Amino acid sequence: MEWKNFDLLKVYNKLDDLKDEVVLKEVMAGEEGAARVAKYQIPMSNGMTYSFAAKQVNDNVLAALQELADEAELTEKYKALYNGEMINTGEKRLVLHQLTRGQLGEDVVADGVNKREFYKAQQKKAEDFANKVHSGAIVNEDGEKFTTAVQIGIGGSDLGPRALYLSLENWAKANETLKMEAKFISNVDPDDASAILSQIDVAHSIFVLVSKSGTTLETLTNESFVKNAIEAAGLDPSKHMVAVTSETSPLAGNPDYMESFYMDDYIGGRYSSTSAVGGVILSLAFGPEVFNGILNGAAAEDELAKNTDVMKNPAMLDALIGVYERNFLGYSATAVLPYSQALSRFPAHLQQLDMESNGKSVNRYGEPVNYPTGPVIFGEPGTNGQHSFYQLLHQGSDIIPLQFVGFRNNQMENDVVIQDSTSQQKLNANVAAQIMAFACGKADEDRNKCFEGGRPSSIIVGDRLAPETLGALLAHFENKVMFQGFVWNLNSFDQEGVQLGKVLAKKVLARDTEGALTAYSELLGIY
């Protein structure tokens, strides 16, 4: 297995030659278009489909992308990763987040521990804890049940778990499995914690403090904030808090917490939703069975990602098409557009997942690369986005590839028929219409009403957003980002780019600054 820069691969120039192969507005028109939709879709797990008919690919491009997958040894690199090779070269760590949901290959033993067993044990611990809280075996000082769970964490300890919670909150209500309401405190802005504290009943709340290192500034600050509030209510913080952290952190096994749940250095924050980082809060909110459903959905998708044939590997194909768009078609951003209000914060999670993983300019050996890497990721749910930034997507100067997500059915029972269609049908009619409008455009004598078309999109379609489909969606994007990192020869698992700001912020707080940093500190009223 070889780690080579993308532009050194033989297939690189071939792909460059293929960039003008497909004129979307032509191939998507008429009956040829219908045939493309039928042909260019492949199954994901859990009854989902990845459709890429509206991408600028044809059989030639797909064959070249298969060559790329083979030459870049994507399957072998994934295998090396889940078998426990040190893929995170910068921090010299294994990369094991997939092990939180299944054993994909050989046993991985690190620090003398079978890591799959370790993650399962932590899940079991979260399950037992949640069950005891729900049954009333664990209660507050007055012997009353806890009703609310509040996650205190930032970045990966916030965005993924929050996106997953919001994705299933209404589904859980409809299925009578919402055990506790969940809230999230993340920002060091003191108004964030104040606002959440004003919305909850502290006496009936469990706070889940999440920090792998146990030293995250924002999280420890918010912990103190919350502890003050608990004490001000005449209560004992150690009866209201649990910790999710690494075994070596100052929070581990600390009597200040009712219980400690463990993750480790082999799971990066943005990949940690299926570890205890997501497991504790989601098991408390929805019950362990629902969290297990998410894990099962993700595990099925992880299995699919093993396929060497890109036409049987939706995450790999999605990744390769993205690379083709970024490096040969020259597109620098991607919009994620779920047609599901429940996925309102899923784009924010993907923004971290993708931009923090592949927003890099050096390869895994620290050498500069000569090609663009990760794109800007942004998005909002449809149909809302249609009434907002879609204007630029349709008629703006740059082409921005689109990643749609849709479901045949909504989560809650409630719907209404107006003008012979349900809201859900209207929602889906809109996403179907958008795909075609972006691909084919429409000529008009009034140039202001003219749509050039040629704007590529893919869509993931599922039956309903539920624990399994949500887990599959999560893993699809994790694996997509991983494969893109392999192609670009990046280390997608460190984040050195966030360090400098932390160092300088500490200097400001220690008043150890000069020049412009002093001037800004004064402008902002810190000095």
Add this chain to the structure above:
Amino acid sequence: MEWKNFDLLKVYNKLDDLKDEVVLKEVMAGEEGAARVAKYQIPMSNGMTYSFAAKQVNDNVLAALQELADEAELTEKYKALYNGEMINTGEKRLVLHQLTRGQLGEDVVADGVNKREFYKAQQKKAEDFANKVHSGAIVNEDGEKFTTAVQIGIGGSDLGPRALYLSLENWAKANETLKMEAKFISNVDPDDASAILSQIDVAHSIFVLVSKSGTTLETLTNESFVKNAIEAAGLDPSKHMVAVTSETSPLAGNPDYMESFYMDDYIGGRYSSTSAVGGVILSLAFGPEVFNGILNGAAAEDELAKNTDVMKNPAMLDALIGVYERNFLGYSATAVLPYSQALSRFPAHLQQLDMESNGKSVNRYGEPVNYPTGPVIFGEPGTNGQHSFYQLLHQGSDIIPLQFVGFRNNQMENDVVIQDSTSQQKLNANVAAQIMAFACGKADEDRNKCFEGGRPSSIIVGDRLAPETLGALLAHFENKVMFQGFVWNLNSFDQEGVQLGKVLAKKVLARDTEGALTAYSELLGIY
């Protein structure tokens, strides 16, 4: 006054020649950097400051930008706009949103009405209505006070008012002026309305239906959804709903609503927050005085925008620097990064404001332009973003200009001192540190830990996020977008790019499709 394409202006080539003038990591270092911070900041209204020291400008560039402002006649075009010329050429409409907060020039009479008086009358109507609801002069069927106000609208009827509500919700709590809780229903996804309805007490809720045309699909669908719920609770919808619409819409003066408030065709959705579209819901939520504060803040900023000297006109300068970055430095996206949790949805509002206004490829006469126009806009509050996508901003392959916002004080009383600093100080230390880290970077032998720097940012700093400062912030960005549209010779006030999708969605619902659109409709379970 002449409307010319940007690349036909004399100053265009001069600006292109100036693009390598400033090496940020050099000019921002040491004492020169401190001097730059002091020199390159200009006052906004309401005690706010626009600081652009960390932008790639110097006196030469600023002089050229002044030439651009003069040659493009920005002041004259703004004046023409607020004096009632038909600036929205595509739809043949005046553009009068600034008139909702002040009389900037001559009286504007349209359709036989003095428009300033018209907008003031609508404000007064909203004020009286809100006062009656708060006092108990208007009550529900059981004679009880209303406690919740729910806005039903999408796009500009949602994003701006929602962003403003969230911006002041905690401020209002702290200042005991939160009169009613506000909620928002926007998406046609039936789970959106269901979720909100499950959170509120319908019997004590007023629904504010907002649609200028009275024909917006999502809004009318959600209205039916809500009416069903009201009727299911044994209540009369006409005793729980008001309409915000144009005088010619089917909703106007309709007995189905307790009251109708009017806007008109001269205010585009994304510019409508200071009209009745924002005025009714915000007056209900916070009281009319607070909404008035927003208007006053915006009016002061609108006045500043009249200055011909760019050093006295922060919105114009911000606009010109953005054009310089987009057209000569080649940056295709801008990140908006407020260090204030209360501004969590402000970037989503700016995303619509900017991308829907200037995401266009033809000029105001419908002729194609040969230069890039509006950038992609995205953002999340700091410090959250630092733990998410900042990795790419620091070390990714593309340079993305940053627009920071910060406040010296937080909104609520609560704060906590940890390690000798408050949370607010930590928050602001982070933004100061980020500006410097982006500008100057840091060398490191380990290339993976190396920061190239040279990444430009500006920051708007205020004392506290309150009604006036929020209004000023809103107007600053509206006017920035307007000036950029003038430079690019666009019509920033129509949105033809959203039409095609609507037409095709209707065809899907009428089953009047063929080819790929039929295939997608089947895939999505509509057929």
